[in-house]
Amino acid sequence: METYVQPVGPFDLVVFGATGDLAQRKVLPALYRRFRAGQISESAQIIGAARAQMDAPAFRAQVAGGIAAHVPADQQDADSLARFLGRVFFCPIDASSDRGWKALVTRIRPAVGHVYYFSVGPELFGDLARQLYAHGIADPACRIVVEKPFGHDLASARQLNATLARHFEERQIFRIDHYLGKETVQNLMAVRFGNMLFEPLWKAQYVDHIQITVAESGGVAGRGDYYDRAGAMRDMVQNHMMQLLCLIAMEPPHCFDADALRDEKLKVIRALEPVQPGDIVRGQYTAGERPGYAEDAAVGNSDTESFIALKVKISNWRWKGTPFYLRTGKRLKARSSEVAITFRDPPHSIFGKQPGQRSNVLVIRLQPNEGIKLKVTVKEPGPGGMRLVEVPLDMSFARALGSAHVLPDAYERLIMDLLRGDQTLFMRGDEVEAAWAWTDPVIAAWQDGPAPDLYAPGSAGPEAAMELMRRDRRRWREIKP
Numbered sequence: 465m466e467t468y469v470q471p472v473g474p475f476d477l478v479v480f481g482a483t484g485d486l487a488q489r490k491v492l493p494a495l496y497r498r499f500r501a502g503q504i505s506e507s508a509q510i511i512g513a514a515r516a517q518m519d520a521p522a523f524r525a526q527v528a529g530g531i532a533a534h535v536p537a538d539q540q541d542a543d544s545l546a547r548f549l550g551r552v553f554f555c556p557i558d559a560s561s562d563r564g565w566k567a568l569v570t571r572i573r574p575a576v577g578h579v580y581y582f583s584v585g586p587e588l589f590g591d592l593a594r595q596l597y598a599h600g601i602a603d604p605a606c607r608i609v610v611e612k613p614f615g616h617d618l619a620s621a622r623q624l625n626a627t628l629a630r631h632f633e634e635r636q637i638f639r640i641d642h643y644l645g646k647e648t649v650q651n652l653m654a655v656r657f658g659n660m661l662f663e664p665l666w667k668a669q670y671v672d673h674i675q676i677t678v679a680e681s682g683g684v685a686g687r688g689d690y691y692d693r694a695g696a697m698r699d700m701v702q703n704h705m706m707q708l709l710c711l712i713a714m715e716p717p718h719c720f721d722a723d724a725l726r727d728e729k730l731k732v733i734r735a736l737e738p739v740q741p742g743d744i745v746r747g748q749y750t751a752g753e754r755p756g757y758a759e760d761a762a763v764g765n766s767d768t769e770s771f772i773a774l775k776v777k778i779s780n781w782r783w784k785g786t787p788f789y790l791r792t793g794k795r796l797k798a799r800s801s802e803v804a805i806t807f808r809d810p811p812h813s814i815f816g817k818q819p820g821q822r823s824n825v826l827v828i829r830l831q832p833n834e835g836i837k838l839k840v841t842v843k844e845p846g847p848g849g850m851r852l853v854e855v856p857l858d859m860s861f862a863r864a865l866g867s868a869h870v871l872p873d874a875y876e877r878l879i880m881d882l883l884r885g886d887q888t889l890f891m892r893g894d895e896v897e898a899a900w901a902w903t904d905p906v907i908a909a910w911q912d913g914p915a916p917d918l919y920a921p922g923s924a925g926p927e928a929a930m931e932l933m934r935r936d937r938r939r940w941r942e943i944k945p
């Protein structure tokens with residue numbers, strides 16, 4: 465058994481939408497990996513639910529296929545797989561009607577924890593909440609997990625919060641943002657609050673600017689229907705990038721507990737200034753060797769952005785005068801996500817003008833090759849006098865922790881927190897609404913504006929995004945794998 469895992473108590477977990485892409489690719493493989501690690505009890509029941517008319521053996525075969533495809537071969541074995549599949553069941557159910565619910569009620573055991581994972585389309589979240597309540601299995605101790613997108617705008621997010629609140633208390637609602645489950649995202653907090661080194665410098669007085677990049681090399685093929693209604697702003701900025709920004713910008717919470725952390729994140733979101741139209745660049749990828757956005761998304765002419773860059777300001781004492789530059793996009797040069805904190809230059813150089821001297825940069829690499837790099841200035845070795853050069857102090861987590869230390873997938877971490885009832889890495893209702901309240905006007909501002917700038921697949925995005933930085937005499941960091 466891994467040393468850092470704590471077994472969770474017995475539970476019945478119902479995965480609604482269990483035959484879908486997310487459940488098969490992420491949720492069920494994550495459960496298997498935690499089962500194999502000894503964290504999930506042999507008495508747990510994992511109950512798949514969807515409209516498909518299938519029995520438990522057929523569903524088990526599907527789950528086994530998902531695990532084979534999505535869990536690395538060295539993290540699977542026949543014995544644990546057979547034991548895991550023995551704990552997997554299936555109930556054909558329709559979220560929008562009474563069909564199948566009685567069988568589910570019969571399968572759920574009274575004396576264990578109950579968790580309901582809503583891995584269905586967002587239009588069914590309200591139906592599921594109502595059905596659970598109507599069939600008497602929304603007990604006060606149960607928990608529900610709600611997938612993204614949590615609303616399309618502030619009004620719909622408020623409505624969804626209100627619908628859920630009719631049947632569940634806030635302590636029972638787990639709104640998932642898988643970025644919070646990523647190891648390096650949690651490391652942002654460990655680096656900031658676990659060291660004395662950085663926190664005193666973590667403010668506008670010492671930080672020139674911050675870049676947050678989430679670059680993807682893949683396009684939108686297969687998800688065009690959803691993506692074309694969302695775009696990069698709703699798909700990535702309102703949730704994942706907002707969470708990253710909050711973790712970097714927030715004040716130290718008084719402890720690492722759900723409400724302490726979420727209170728601090730909420731304060732950051734509320735302190736965000738409205739984004740000026742001139743501080744937004746939207747892009748859409750053209751056809752290259754592979755199809756362009758419209759073909760990938762299977763839409764006609766579309767003004768949906770597959771790339772966005774923003775200059776964001778936070779109106780509070782800590783950050784006044786330090787811009788945050790955010791960019792994210794599909795079909796970019798590489799899959800590469802990082803947070804880079806560029807510190808101000810020393811107020812006076814005793815070495816005179818030195819071409820080799822650069823600003824200190826702390827880079828927190830989220831994926832791939834998770835790690836932390838600090839760029840510092842040192843003397844170039846040799847007899848050539850006092851010549852300064854920049855060198856990286858580089859810590860790759862894989863190297864530092866050893867290859868035996870497998871980083872868990874974000875869903876593993878989050879599902880275990882859910883089973884323990886820990887909401888720290890889940891979003892609270894007011895946080896989601898505040899994020900939409902900031903996002904809505906940004907989107908409204910471009911409704912009658914020009915179409916997104918085009919960019920070549922495999923590039924770093926549209927030229928206008930480079931200009932956004934040049935204008936401020938700054939440069940984006942290179943997007944590299």
Ligand SMILES: NC(=O)C1=CN([C@@H]2O[C@H](COP(=O)(O)OP(=O)(O)OC[C@H]3O[C@@H](n4cnc5c(N)ncnc54)[C@H](OP(=O)(O)O)[C@@H]3O)[C@@H](O)[C@H]2O)C=CC1
Nearest residue numbers: 481482483484485486514515516558559583584585611612
């Ligand atoms: N896929 C992904 O990478 C991600 C997905 N999400 C979110 O997760 C959720 C699921 O997405 P995804 O798995 O891709 O979607 P899919 O379309 O692949 O799967 C949908 C699932 O819901 C079931 N379903 C549909 N209608 C009903 C109904 N009336 N009653 C009961 N079950 C129903 C489907 O089975 P059946 O038709 O047999 O009923 C299927 O199991 C969505 O909210 C999505 O936004 C979030 C992040 C990433």
Ligand SMILES: O=C1O[C@H](COP(=O)(O)O)[C@@H](O)[C@H](O)[C@H]1O
Nearest residue numbers: 612642678680699700704801831
């Ligand atoms: O939620 C989403 O995230 C993925 C990116 O997640 P990652 O863990 O691979 O970085 C993104 O591709 C997708 O469009 C979005 O809905």
